[in-house]
Amino acid sequence: xxxxxxxxxxxxxxxxxLVAWMVAxxxxxxxxxxVLPLAPYAIDLNALLQPPGLHHWxxxxxxxRDVLARLLVGGRGTLGVALCATALALLIGTTIxxxxxxxxxxxxxxxxxxxxxxxxxxxxxxxxxxxxxxxxGPLLLTGLIGATGWMATARLVRARIQSLLETGxxxxxxxxxxxxxRIVGRHMVPNLVDVLFVSGLVQLSxxxxxxxxxxxxxxxxxxxxxxxxxxxxGAQHYVFTAPWLTLAPGFALIGTLLGISGLxxxxxxxxxGSVAFGSSGEHAISAVGAGxxxxxxxxxxxxFSHR
Amino acid sequence: MLGFxxxxxxxxxxxxxxxxxxxxxxxxxxxxxxxxxxxxPDRYTPERAALIESQLGLDQPVPEQARRWVLQFTHGELxxxxxxxxxxxxxxxxxxxxxxxxxxxxxxxxxxxxxxTGVWAAVRQGQWVDRVLSRAAVVVLATPSFxxxxxxxxxxxxxxxxxxxAGWAPIGGGATLGERLRYLLLPLITLAASHAAxxxxxxxxxxxxxxxxxxxxxxxxxxxxxxxxxxRYALATAALPVVTMAGLMLAHFLEGSLVVETxxxxxxxxxxxVASITRRDYPVLLVVTLFxxxxxxxxxxxxxxxxxxxxxxxxxx
Numbered sequence: 373x374x375x376x377x378x379x380x381x382x383x384x385x386x387x388x389x390l391v392a393w394m395v396a397x398x399x400x401x402x403x404x405x406x407v408l409p410l411a412p413y414a415i416d417l418n419a420l421l422q423p424p425g426l427h428h429w430x431x432x433x434x435x436x437r438d439v440l441a442r443l444l445v446g447g448r449g450t451l452g453v454a455l456c457a458t459a460l461a462l463l464i465g466t467t468i469x470x471x472x473x474x475x476x477x478x479x480x481x482x483x484x485x486x487x488x489x490x491x492x493x494x495x496x497x498x499x500x501x502x503x504x505x506x507x508x509g510p511l512l513l514t515g516l517i518g519a520t521g522w523m524a525t526a527r528l529v530r531a532r533i534q535s536l537l538e539t540g541x542x543x544x545x546x547x548x549x550x551x552x553x554r555i556v557g558r559h560m561v562p563n564l565v566d567v568l569f570v571s572g573l574v575q576l577s578x579x580x581x582x583x584x585x586x587x588x589x590x591x592x593x594x595x596x597x598x599x600x601x602x603x604x605x606g607a608q609h610y611v612f613t614a615p616w617l618t619l620a621p622g623f624a625l626i627g628t629l630l631g632i633s634g635l636x637x638x639x640x641x642x643x644x645g646s647v648a649f650g651s652s653g654e655h656a657i658s659a660v661g662a663g664x665x666x667x668x669x670x671x672x673x674x675x676f677s678h679r
Numbered sequence: 680m681l682g683f684x685x686x687x688x689x690x691x692x693x694x695x696x697x698x699x700x701x702x703x704x705x706x707x708x709x710x711x712x713x714x715x716x717x718x719x720p721d722r723y724t725p726e727r728a729a730l731i732e733s734q735l736g737l738d739q740p741v742p743e744q745a746r747r748w749v750l751q752f753t754h755g756e757l758x759x760x761x762x763x764x765x766x767x768x769x770x771x772x773x774x775x776x777x778x779x780x781x782x783x784x785x786x787x788x789x790x791x792x793x794x795x796t797g798v799w800a801a802v803r804q805g806q807w808v809d810r811v812l813s814r815a816a817v818v819v820l821a822t823p824s825f826x827x828x829x830x831x832x833x834x835x836x837x838x839x840x841x842x843x844x845a846g847w848a849p850i851g852g853g854a855t856l857g858e859r860l861r862y863l864l865l866p867l868i869t870l871a872a873s874h875a876a877x878x879x880x881x882x883x884x885x886x887x888x889x890x891x892x893x894x895x896x897x898x899x900x901x902x903x904x905x906x907x908x909x910x911r912y913a914l915a916t917a918a919l920p921v922v923t924m925a926g927l928m929l930a931h932f933l934e935g936s937l938v939v940e941t942x943x944x945x946x947x948x949x950x951x952x953v954a955s956i957t958r959r960d961y962p963v964l965l966v967v968t969l970f971x972x973x974x975x976x977x978x979x980x981x982x983x984x985x986x987x988x989x990x991x992x993x994x995x996x
Contacts, residue, residue, distance in 0.1 A: 489694065496934040497971060500956055501702065501964070581823050585938060588825050589953055604826065608844065608942050611833040618833055622826045629821035 394631045401447040410441035413596055421614045431616040439603075443620050446598035451628075453514050453593070454579035460518025461575045462568055465525025472526070473533030474556065484530070487523045495520035496585065503591040513592050517582045525571040532567050536560050577632050584625055600625050680987065687983060691976040695969070702968045703745060717761060717958075735761065757969075758962030762955075767962035771948065771970060777847065778947030781939070782932040784863070785870035790925060793875040797882025797921075801890060802909055812879065819876035824935060828869040828942035835865060845944040866943045870935045874928050881924050885917035892916060919990045926982025930975040 404410075416436035424431040430439040472483040499516045506512055536542055536559070545555050580600075586592035587601030595602050603621040610617045714728035714737075732738045736747060751758060757768045800812040822830075836844035847862045889895060890913050898908045933948070940949035948967060955963040 489697075493698065493975065494931055494934040494971060496937060497952075497968075500937070500953070501968075505959075577821075584823050585825060588823075589938070589941060591956070604829065608829045608832055611829060611844070612837045615833050615837065618826075618829050622823075622830060625823055625826060626818070626821050629823075630818065633817055633821055 390631060390634050394635065397628070397631070398451065401444060401451060405441075405445050405448060408444075410444060411438060412441040412445040412598055413437065421610075423614075424616055430620045431614065433603075433614075433617055434610070439616060439620055442598040442603060443600070443624060446600050446603050446621065447624060447628075449510070449593055449597065449599040450580060450583050450587075450601065450625075453510055453517070453583045453599070454576055456514045457517035457521065457579040457582075458572055458575040460514065461521035461579070462525055462572055463522075464519070465522035465571065466529050466564070466568065468522065469526035469529030470533055470556070470560075473530035474537070474552075474560075476534075480530075483526075487526055490520070491523050496582070499582070499586060500589065500591055503586060508591055508594055510593055513583060513586065517579050517586075521575050521578055521582075524574065525568070528567045528571055529564060532564060533560060536563055573632055573635060577629050580625065580629060580632075680984075683987070684980070684984065687980050691980060694976060695972045698972045699965070699969060702965060703748065704741075757966050760963045761960050762958055763963075767960075767966045770963055771951065771966045774946060774948050774951045775970075777945060778933075778936050778940070778949060781863070781866055781870060781945060781947060782936055785867050785874070785935075786925075786929060786932055788867060788871040789874035789878055789928070792871070793878030794882050794921065796875070796879040798886050798909065798914065800879065800883045801886030804887060804890075809883075813883065816876040816879050819872050820880075822873070824869055824873055825938045825942055827872055828865065828939060831865045831869060832942075845942075847945055866939050866945050869942070870932065870939045874932070874935075878921070878925060878928070882917065882921050885920045886913060889913040889916035915989075919986055922985050922989060923982055926978055926985065929978040929982075933971055933974060 405412075414437060416432065419428070419432050419436045421434055422428055422432040422436075428438050428440065430443060433439055433442070468483055468487070472480040499520055502516055503512065542555060542559055545559060550558075583592060583599060584601035584604070587599045588604050590602075590605060592601060593599045595605065600621045604618065607618045607621075714723075714731045717731060718724075718727055729738070736744060739747070748758070757766065759765065760767045760770045763770045796812055796816075800809045803809045819827075832844045835842040842861055842865055844865075847859075890909075892913075895908060895913050895916075898912045899905070903912075936945075936947060936949035937952060938949070939945065940947045941953055944950070948970070951963065952967050954960075955967065
C-alpha cells in the first residue's frame with residue numbers, strides 16, 4: 373500500500389468547485405458578521421415570529437430577532453468550537469498513537485487498552501455529565517469534544533507508524549544511526565499527512581454534530597449567544613407556527629456536513645476511496661454517521677480489530 | 680469458548696467498577712450541588728442548603744460518602760432519588776421499558792433496512808441503484824438526528840397532519856396497537872435512520888470485497904444460482920465486520936435515545952438522564968451510569984461471542 377501524501381491532492385482536485393465553495397462559506401461566516409450591520413441580539417417586540425420577507429430574509433424568532441443574523445453569527449460559534457476541538461483531538465490522537473506505535477511493547481499495550489476503555493463509554497453521555505457539572509461555555513465544550521474524539525486518530529496513526537517502521541528507508545535511517553526524533557520528524561510525520569487529513573475531516577463532522585447536539589440539549593453554548601445547535605432549542609414546538617426557525621439552521625448544518633464529507637470521504641465519487649488508505653475512507657464516513665447521535669467515532673477502525 | 684466468556688466477564692466487571700468510581704468522583708467533587716436545585720431560587724438560603732446537605736449525607740468527607748455508598752450497594756440499595764423521593768433504581772426501572780421498546784425496535788429496523796440495502800447496492804455495483812442508495816445514505820449521515828426528528832415532525836405532523844408530534848400511549852392504557860404505532864413511528868425512524876445508513880454503507884463495502892473474492896467467483900463458475908451465491912456465500916464472508924459494526928452500534932442507541940426522547944417527549948431513560956443532569960440528581964445518575972455501562976459492556980461481549988461463532992478463526996482475545 374503506497375502512502376504518499378500526494379494522493380491527498382487527488383481528493384481535493386476532483387472537487388475544485390466544492391473546495392472553493394467551502395472556503396467561500398467559511399470566509400463568509402468568519403468575516404460577514406464583522407462587515408454587515410447584523411444585529412443578532414436586537415429584540416423587536418413588534419416583529420415576533422415573522423415569516424421570511426423583505427425586512428428579515430429568513431424571518432424572526434420568538435423574541436423578534438433576525439434569524440439570518442443569528443444564523444451567520446451562530447455558524448461562527450459552531451465552526452469555531454468544531455475546528456478547535458478537531459485540532460485538539462488530532463493533537464492528542466497523534467501524540468498517543470505515535471508514542472504507542474513507535475515505542476511498542478508494554479507502553480503500546482497500555483495505551484491501546486486506554487483507547488479501548490475510552491471507546492467503550494458512549495461519549496455523548498460522558499460529555500453531558502461533565503458539561504452539566506462544570507459551568508457551561510465554549511472553552512469547556514471545545515475541550516470536551518476534543519478530549520472524547522482522539523481515539524480513532526490514535527489507532528490510525530499507530531497503525532501507520534508501525535507500517536512505516538517496516539519500510540526500507542526508515543530501516544536505513546536507523547542503521548545509519550539517525551536519532552529517533554529526526555526519523556520521526558523527517559520520515560514519519562510527512563507520511564502521516566493523509567491519515568491526519570481524513571481523520572481531521574471525520575473529526576470535524578463529528579465535532580460539528582456534537583456541538584449542535586449538546587447545545588440543542590441545553591448543555592453547550594448558552595443562549596442568547598447563538599450557535600446552530602442552540603438555535604434549534606425548542607424548535608420542535610415551533611414547527612407548527614414558525615417552520616423557518618427549524619429549516620434555516622438545519623439546512624446550514626446539513627449543507628456543511630455534506631460539504632465536508634464530499635471533500636475527502638466521498639465513497640460515491642471514488643469507490644476506491646479518494647484518499648490514500650484504500651477503503652478506510654468509506655469506513656471513515658460510516659464514522660461520520662455514527663456521530664449523528666452526537667458523537668461516537670467508534671467505527672472506522674474498530675470493526676476489523678477483533679478485540 | 681467458556682473460558683473466553685468468563686475472562687471477558689471478569690474484564691467487564693472490572694471496567695464497570697472503574698467506571699462507577701470515576702463517575703462517583705466526578706459528581707461528588709464537582710462544585711455546586713442538589714440543594715440549590717431542590718430549593719429553587721426563591722427559598723434558597725445557605726442555612727437551608729446546609730440542612731439539606733446534611734440530611735442527604737453530602738456534608739461528610741468524600742471517602743466517607745464513598746464508603747457509605749459501597750456499603751449500601753452491597754446491600755442492593757442504590758440510594759434515593761433527591762427529587763422523586765423514591766429509590767433511584769425504581770425511578771430508572773419505570774423508564775426502562777419505554778427506552779428498551781424504542782431502542783430495540785429501532786435496532787431491528789436499522790438491521791432490516793441497512794443490511795439488505797447495502798447488499799443490494801454492492802450487487803448493483805456502479806449502477807444507478809448503487810449511486811442513488813449511497814448518496815441517500817451519505818445525506819442521511821450528514822443530518823443530525825435531532826434535526827431529522829424535528830424535520831419529520833414538520834413534515835408528518837405540521838404539514839401532512841398524519842402523525843402525532845410527541846408523547847406515547849401508556850402501557851396498559853387501553854390503546855390499540857395502531858395507536859401505539861402512530862406514536863412510535865417518528866421516534867423510531869429518527870433513531871434508526873443514521874444507524875441504518877452507516878450500516879448500509881458498511882455492508883456495501885464488505886460485500887464488494889466478498890463478491891470479488893476467489894471463492895465467490897468459483898461459486899458462480901460452478902453454476903450455483905446468483906441469489907444463493909450472494910446471500911449464502913458472499914454474505915457469510917461479509918458478515919463478521921457487519922456484525923461487529925452492528926454490535927458496536929447497539930450500545931450507541933442509548934446515546935441516540937438522549938436526543939430522540941428529548942425531541943419527542945418520549946418518557947424513557949434518555950429524557951430522565953437529561954432532566955437528572957439539570958437537577959443534579961446524583962443517585963439517579965449513578966444508576967443510569969451503571970445501566971449504560973452494563974449495556975455497553977454486554978453489547979461488546981455479545982458482539983465478540985457472535986463474531987467468534989461466525990468466524991472461528993478469530994482466536995486472539
